[in-house]
Amino acid sequence: MYRVKEIMNLKSMDENDFIRRMVGKMKEKFDKYWGERNMLMAVASVLDPRCKLMLVEMCFSEIYSKVEARRNIEQVRGALYQLYDEYVATYNASSSDQSSTKGNGSNKSSTSSSSNSQTSTNSGWSKLMSYVKRVETIPSPKSELDMYLEEGVYICEEEMSHYEFNALEWWKANNLKYWVLSKMAVEILAIPISTIASEAIFSVGGRVIDSYHASLALETAQALICGGDWIRVLHGVKKKQKIFYT
Template sequence: MVQFGLSKIESVIENIRDSVVHIKQFEGRLIMFSKIVQQLQLPYRKLVLDCKTRWNSTYEMLSVALKFKDVFPRYKDRDITYDCCPSNEDWEKAEKMCEILEVFNSTTNIISGSEYPTSNLFLNEVFRVKEVCKMRAIEFSFPRMYHSLEAQTHILDVKNCLYELYNEYLVEYQSIGSENSAETTSIGCTSSASGSSSGWSQFQAFVKTVETITPQKSDLDIYLEEGCFICDGDSRKFDALEWWKANTLKYRVLSKMARDVLAIPITTVASESTFSAGGRVIDSYRASLSVDTVQGLICGGDWLRCLHCVKKKNKKEKKAEEIALPINH
């Protein structure tokens, strides 16, 4: 998705990249560029040259270059060999792209910064990429993605899948409840036979009889009909797992479903490949191993690192190059 977006302003990126390369090529050019920075009284002291296969470094290069957008045209007036100066339209495109990339960069940093990123971790950031409010997100976005009739079909598909999954959890919950009820009845009979039964056990039996009446609405119906939860204060501190834990008694079945869904890994890509559009992390040798062998090696490695408190080392890859400007403080 990010690479596709960057391809739309490829010529802009090339102009900015070539500009940075041109200026860093000779010390005299760096000094001339730095003098203009000082004349404009800009507080920034570095340029950034990206690594073409890492989109986050391209974002960094663009965002830093934008701080010097008034310097480049002035530098062009002093250097006749400089022929790749970005135009005003180029800077506008770069600025809009940086606004979008900032969201993805922030979100991806949070995901790649976790050893085992799961769905609940992503919820704090996903709202920045796409508005999320229960089924309302689907009802809002699908009509903008598909034609009217097709959108309604897709909305219904999502809702049906949601209810289908919920019903599976409901059947499992009811079967466990029946087993527990049978065990309780057996214990109650034993107590009654021994003459140790009390009014409390009779009350429990009455409550169970009353509460076995099937409610008219399911957990899922009630949850979807309720208003969206609005987090007080900083919404980035909202913890979905804690919220579902606090509402377990209210949504007995749905909370179990949420717990399992929120534990699903949100990415199968290695953290060192999160920003990279380069080669695959798995080489030809590892790709030839059986699935069971690969899983055994990965799990074994994780367990050993955890046992000996060793952090997993990321594969080294080229990063953005920072170019310090020779400015006297």
């Protein structure tokens, strides 16, 4: 999508008036559908271990001014952390419920001797922990998202191209390391990138040919029609028949 927007921004300043007007209409539809910055697609790109925040930073710096790019990047980062915090809260609540259920079913009886032994052991550990806190400063634990973003991007091996890489398989292989983040990534990456409006599926009207398609040269139109027929025959695809009701 970044490449599409980049090309349209470039062509919107073309010397040809016809191209400028055509691109202007295309940009209106593009921005209406995708918006200036589709947050979901930006978050999904960050959850691709080959890209992380680098792709967002590179793309935004090329299609926006420096101030706008920095603001948009921070908005993506903020949305990413907000979404992650919601997942953490959800799964922590689920884990605590399961723990309490297991605890209620466990054996609650204990002897006085074992209780005294446990108290003695706890006292020893408490002294050790107090000493550790005085001697060294324990850094606050990092979240899974912090660790993921701080690690370098995934570099595909030489025998495997980027087109063969499966981000969902990567998250599946790393779900123990990123227990909550992997669940979030799988759900985000599984969302379809686009949908077809129901009106386009159930419309009884034919396809409308706009002025740009109608202005194609005869040779170009013939090449498109013949090429479409040849490709359908080559791959065994049958053209759907229109049914008219009277």
